Amino acid sequence: MAARRISSLFSRSFTSVSAHSFRGKSSGLGRVTCRYSTAVSIEEPIAPSVPVNHTQLLINGQFVDAASGKTFPTLDPRTGDVIAHVAEGDAEDINRAVSAARKAFDEGPWPRMSGYERSKILLRFADLLEKHNDEIATLETWDNGKPYEQAARIEIPMVTRIIRYYAGWADKIHGLTVPADGAHHVQTLHEPIGVAGQIIPWNFPLLMFSWKIGPALACGNTIVLKTAEQTPLSALYASKLLYEAGLPPGVLNVVSGFGPTAGAALASHMEVDKLAFTGSTATGKAVLGLAAKSNLKSVTLELGGKSPFIICEDADVDQAVELAHLALFFNQGQCCCAGSRTYVHERIYDEFVEKSKARAMKRAVGDPFKGGIEQGPQIDSEQFEKIMKYIRSGIDSGATLETGGDRLGKKGFYIQPTVFSNVKEDMLIAQDEIFGPVQSILKFKDLSEVVKRANNSSYGLAAGVFTQNIDTANTLTRALRVGTVWINCYDVFDAAIPFGGYKMSGQGREKGIYSLQNYLQVKAVVTPLKNPSWL
């Protein structure tokens, strides 16, 4: 039920068939299922049905090789095999891309056309995305390892939805007329900020692409976007469609490459007016430092999290188990807002742990191209090793390993759904962002205690609250120092709902009306009034 709620909130077009598959056959608790029974399909990966046509950098509307001529391999996380060799952008390519974006902003038609004209191009882009939905979803799964059904029925339709949402903003960006303390006429102009640099992560490649480019384009900016080196493919494909939709040259430039080279060059570029980054807190710090050292460009950061999911004593345990499971395991646990600290009231704790374990053991893990699969491989060997290290740390620190804890299959980066109970705050697994399929269950007694413990984190991205009591819901909502509170739901994303972090989870908000502020300068215009008839 909870899964259907999530999927239906992601996209209404999500069919009941796939909702069923996402429910992960969890309804029949008594049914006998093989533990991780899909190992066979892991061994024989399904061949994706799309060619990889775009592997070069996209600069000024043209696909070009890197200046150095270098390429890097992008890998299939199911096997570790090479999918394609992709042009490796570096500082010189970032320079080329920024100069194209600069020219497109300073002299090109994009910021000069009406919002309605910009919106029509974005609407055409959305139509093309819809038309190529399945090809893009295939690329996404191939490059990222996420379940194809999730990509094809939730994520890419959500990308389309995000683009349409921002198309609707383009002709509604309002400044204000402002009251002055005296005879002055004052208005604010909301002007595009200029060239935006955007660095996106690998966990939701095209969704993050849309969160970034949507508001920037609607507001009339031009862009240099660096994709994650793990997942360069879908953004190149989609950007080509955007040009087909009529985007003027140089408005969006996509540079594939690595953080320390291409990413750093973008963050420290003197001609980039704004930087938006989504990724780890460590890298976010580096990005902010580079912005400070270079031209003081304004920065938006959407970083890590260690989000609490608080299940109160009045909760329906079965529903809570399902929701907490999805809050953590969705997308292989590779979500910045994953509900990675599951706080359960002591009265229902034992039942909850037992059922969470059972649910995790039923999770369908396997080749993400296979129907009904809930969990694919982790993104790469580095993440895989990191997660395995955290699992060992959990065991070593005395948490109870209820299930999982090991790799799955011999090839690729599959990890068993893992559940720890008896987790304590001072354990590393309760403090660090693991970014993998590892659930930590903690016990609590009363509200004020759980608020304190939930807030005792350097992060503040999201939180879940599970209760039917309106007062409990309101108290927790206001007390939690996080950017999103989901009450009796989780991972409910919508184009209009702002998303971002308190504390070291970041700065600024993406999506919704709030995201427009990231890409607009405010200019106050003041002029005296002679003999005004009113003030």
Add this chain to the structure above:
Amino acid sequence: MADHRNGSSEPLIKLPTIKFTKLFINGQFVDSISGKTFETIDPRTGELIARVAEGDKEDVDLAVKAARHAFDHGPWPRLSGSERGRIMMKFADLIDEHIEDLAALDTINAGKLFNWGKAVDIPQTAHNFRYYAGAADKIHGEVLKMSRELQGYTLREPFGVVGHIIPWNFPSAMFSMKVAPALAAGCTMVLKPAEQTPLSALYYAHLAKLAGLPDGVLNVVTGFGPTAGAAVASHMDIDKVSFTGSTEVGRVVMQAAATSNLKAVSLELGGKSPLIIFDDADVDKAAELALMGILFNKGEICVASSRVYVQEGIYDEIVKKLVEKAKAWKVGDPFDPTVRHGPQVDKKQFEKILSYIEHGKREGATLLTGGKPACEKGYYIEPTIFTDVKEDMLISKDEIFGPVMSLMKFKTMEEAIKCANNTRYGLAAGIVTKNLDVANTVSRSIRAGVIWINCYFAFDKDCPYGGYKMSGFGRDMGMEALHKYLQVKSVVTPIYNSPWL
């Protein structure tokens, strides 16, 4: 003057087949219950185009019932804003695909310029639907700053069943200005087009159905004001009525709302809008603006610049230019692409305008140019300019709704402001000056809903407009119009142990 090729000549394009002449209720085209029909006339010739179903109270009742059901039980208000937006986007695409047909319908039915319809009116209608399609998922309430331990927020909820009564001067634009924001808000509706111009509204209803609008959400009842219109305004099950038309009828609509169920009312009524030209203006551009301000759409526009005030320093020059330009202004068949001015909408308007012209002459105003019918057949009137117009003359007080300008001279800015505000209307005003201070002072001083500085008719989807004083209340267009179709509900609940207030 121009060649007055009128409707008796060869048609310049193939006229559209009239496909839709019945009422559109609950997704179906149906006859009126009485079986009655009325004639719709081509103003170029005064000849019959088609007979259209004549809706009356019983038909309005049926339409309201369908709209009520669609609102109370149907999917429309329950769809997410983005889903409503998708259907509206599809509707806009269908309008774009039928530009020729729709423009031709408005031309034969309202005498509007065909090329203008193709290039501006109909694309703008589609644009209007796209604008509000994009607004449907951007309806925000607010979370409130309560002064004690309370959580408060506002919900902006659709008003319910809306009645729209629209005029004949811009059949397509008015249709979209009313229907699009109401649809975006999640309302259902009954629309009564003007009896002069029922055809395009029925065509739009057909396209809306094709686009996937659920049955009952949009109902179109063609008919007359005293019967169908009055039934809408006084209906006990309509939650809001939005009317565009004359001030006289607006008053009747509001009274009907008051004596029935106190439904919310918004009115966009008449105007007698001033255009004030200062000495520092470019004479040629100012004269062009003034002429366009009164002659556009044959003066059948509520914001027409029907009172032109010119500062004394350039008055004589402006007069000369105006006459020159008015004489070059081509009146004739609206299908002719070189024509700038077609026939008035019907015989009644035609005769009313001519009687105002006679009145002006009798009252002692000087007829500078025009003043006569422009063709043997049809309802064409010459561009007409009066000077020596006094504030108390009828032609400077009443909305003539035709190509008749009253030209007046002023000395100081203060005098111009005073004269401009000396009217019961307050819809729009124009200012022509290069002086920033003058522009700002006059902008704030004129009691009108839209001020155009060095431009006129600068309408935009995002730019609200509507009247002060007896020009009405409420705003069409922009996000303001969306809010017109939304109720505000405040929701409050106590909170405990909040770390902040």
